[in-house]
Amino acid sequence: MKTLGRIALYAGLTVAxxxxxxxxxxxxxxxxxxxxxxxxLALIPDNITLDNYRTMWARAPFGRALLNSTMVAGTxxxxxxxxxxxxxxxxxxxRFRGRPALNAVTLAVLLVPGQLTLIPMYTLxxxxxxxxxxxxxxxxxxxxxxxxxxxxxxxxxMPQSLIDSARMDGMGELRILFTIFWPLSKPVLSIVAxxxxxxxxxxxxxxxxxxxxxxxxxxxxxxxxxxxxxxAGSIGVSLASAMVLVVPVVIAYAFLQRNFIESMASSGVKx
Amino acid sequence: xxxxxxxxSLMAAPYAAFLLVFxxxxxxxxxxxxxxxxxxxxxxxxxxLDNVRLLANDGRFWRAVANTFVFLSIHLPLQIAxxxxxxxxxxxxxxxxxxxxxxxxxPVVISGAVVAILWxxxxxxxxxxxxxxxxxxxxxxxxWLTDPSTAMPAxxxxxxxxxxxxxxxxxxAGLQYIPRSCQEAIEMEGAxxxxxxxxxxxxxxxxxxxxVVTLSTINGFQLFIEPYVMTGGGPLRRTYSIxxxxxxxxxxxxxxxxxxxxxxxxxxxxxxxxFIQRRVIGKEETL
Numbered sequence: 001m002k003t004l005g006r007i008a009l010y011a012g013l014t015v016a017x018x019x020x021x022x023x024x025x026x027x028x029x030x031x032x033x034x035x036x037x038x039x040x041l042a043l044i045p046d047n048i049t050l051d052n053y054r055t056m057w058a059r060a061p062f063g064r065a066l067l068n069s070t071m072v073a074g075t076x077x078x079x080x081x082x083x084x085x086x087x088x089x090x091x092x093x094x095r096f097r098g099r100p101a102l103n104a105v106t107l108a109v110l111l112v113p114g115q116l117t118l119i120p121m122y123t124l125x126x127x128x129x130x131x132x133x134x135x136x137x138x139x140x141x142x143x144x145x146x147x148x149x150x151x152x153x154x155x156x157x158m159p160q161s162l163i164d165s166a167r168m169d170g171m172g173e174l175r176i177l178f179t180i181f182w183p184l185s186k187p188v189l190s191i192v193a194x195x196x197x198x199x200x201x202x203x204x205x206x207x208x209x210x211x212x213x214x215x216x217x218x219x220x221x222x223x224x225x226x227x228x229x230x231x232a233g234s235i236g237v238s239l240a241s242a243m244v245l246v247v248p249v250v251i252a253y254a255f256l257q258r259n260f261i262e263s264m265a266s267s268g269v270k271x
Numbered sequence: 272x273x274x275x276x277x278x279x280s281l282m283a284a285p286y287a288a289f290l291l292v293f294x295x296x297x298x299x300x301x302x303x304x305x306x307x308x309x310x311x312x313x314x315x316x317x318x319x320l321d322n323v324r325l326l327a328n329d330g331r332f333w334r335a336v337a338n339t340f341v342f343l344s345i346h347l348p349l350q351i352a353x354x355x356x357x358x359x360x361x362x363x364x365x366x367x368x369x370x371x372x373x374x375x376x377x378p379v380v381i382s383g384a385v386v387a388i389l390w391x392x393x394x395x396x397x398x399x400x401x402x403x404x405x406x407x408x409x410x411x412x413x414x415w416l417t418d419p420s421t422a423m424p425a426x427x428x429x430x431x432x433x434x435x436x437x438x439x440x441x442x443x444a445g446l447q448y449i450p451r452s453c454q455e456a457i458e459m460e461g462a463x464x465x466x467x468x469x470x471x472x473x474x475x476x477x478x479x480x481x482x483v484v485t486l487s488t489i490n491g492f493q494l495f496i497e498p499y500v501m502t503g504g505g506p507l508r509r510t511y512s513i514x515x516x517x518x519x520x521x522x523x524x525x526x527x528x529x530x531x532x533x534x535x536x537x538x539x540x541x542x543x544x545x546f547i548q549r550r551v552i553g554k555e556e557t558l
Binding site for chain 1: 272275276277278279280282283285286287289290292293294296297298300301304309311357360363365366369370371372373374375376377378379380381382383384385388389390392393398399400403404432436437440441489492493495496499500513514517518521522527530531534535537538541
């Protein structure tokens with residue numbers, strides 16, 4: 001009975017795991033199939049072809065989009081880590097006027113659904129003349145309330161003696177933050193880095209609003225426009241363009257899955 | 272102390288300025304836009320309560336609200352059930368435990384745009400993988416995304432598939448807090464596996480269930496990329512979502528006042544629904 005139960009458990013787990021993995025494997029294999037074969041269930045194509053990738057690459061600026069996405073997500077992540085930790089450090093360890101208010105406002109901001117501010121943010125970006133600029137994609141994300149609260153929570157647990165002795169040595173607050181706190185905060189910094197990067201990498205609604213110029217589109221946006229606009233022309237080509245977005249993420253996930261799960265689960269980011 | 276004051280203010284100042292421009296101003300301006308008519312080109316004109324009146328009588332908006340409730344009525348029970356089952360399976364001594372967990376979580380890290388494109392192919396009536404499987408086992412193919420009665424359920428099932436790994440992690444964390452002594456005590460009493468689940472595990476996981484309900488409800492109200500990519504809101508507007516309608520009004524019709532009004536209404540509806548859900552589930556707890 002016991003062994004029977006275990007066999008059933010592992011059979012169930014295998015079916016479940018296949019349900020989540022198989023569609024992606026099928027997608028990867030479909031991109032190497034000629035149009036006539038795409039509909040088949042087989043994972044190994046009879047005739048392997050790179051045509052889908054050639055077509056995709058020739059028809060829309062995916063290389064440029066990859067660059068745009070990397071640039072945008074990278075800049076935002078760096079800013080959220082550097083500026084966010086400065087803010088969090090001040091909010092956790094320095095007494096200044098307005099600190100309680102700043103804490104309260106940060107909590108309140110998290111409760112406001114993004115859809116409420118979507119249109120006013122859009123009109124703001126239009127009025128600033130930022131339509132079709134990197135600024136529109138980056139500046140509204142330079143600070144992140146969730147990240148600041150997480151880092152603040154972590155910084156609160158550091159011993160005050162660390163700060164006191166560093167000040168005694170004549171260190172300024174920024175040096176204390178970046179040379180003493182940062183090395184001790186790797187767990188929280190990596191959590192913040194992953195969910196910030198993933199959130200930006202996968203975001204599609206905001207770019208759809210503020211960018212119309214193909215050369216400035218991020219990957220998920222170009223992919224969506226390409227698939228919907230009929231530019232792809234065939235399933236294989238549209239899935240091949242999706243691979244550009246998926247492959248870097250899957251590689252990173254394979255190496256850092258524990259960090260990914262912890263990071264995205266603790267922040268509420270869901271692709 | 273004075274130095275601490277100064278560096279504190281200096282280090283927090285950029286964030287305070289950011290909040291003013293990108294949080295306080297948009298929230299305040301959203302409420303102003305409700306009373307304006309504005310196409311972004313001409314000067315905005317005061318419209319009184321026109322936007323609110325229009326919204327109250329806008330069949331398309333209420334269609335989208337109704338669609339969201341259809342979505343949630345399928346998505347919520349399915350999401351809770353699948354997340355619970357997978358979490359319970361993972362919460363045992365297992366070979367390759369982290370592999371199973373990682374495979375369930377895989378769709379969570381993939382962009383919603385990719386998942387939507389992938390699944391519009393899996394759901395395709397003639398060449399889709401799912402219908403090929405159905406045909407192979409002798410069933411008739413289903414026009415998943417083109418039949419008004421199956422389109423929204425199909426999207427709800429897909430979103431459940433995409434997010435379940437996230438909720439499995441939440442339930443797993445909750446399962447860790449059920450004391451071993453409780454489990455042993457109830458086993459000593461001779462409770463069956465189902466009784467243990469019904470009277471110990473499920474009540475102990477109530478905080479996690481409330482979290483799952485709240486998060487997937489908020490998520491459901493924000494449905495956008497799935498109908499945008501897969502159905503365009505059709506067939507017969509049955510998959511038109513509130514955010515898709517908001518986006519269309521802003522981007523295609525240039526109606527900023529009306530789009531902002533939809534955004535405010537959406538925030539109010541989310542708040543009200545989450546509040547009612549918590550009251551109802553909270554009552555259950557005291558029974």
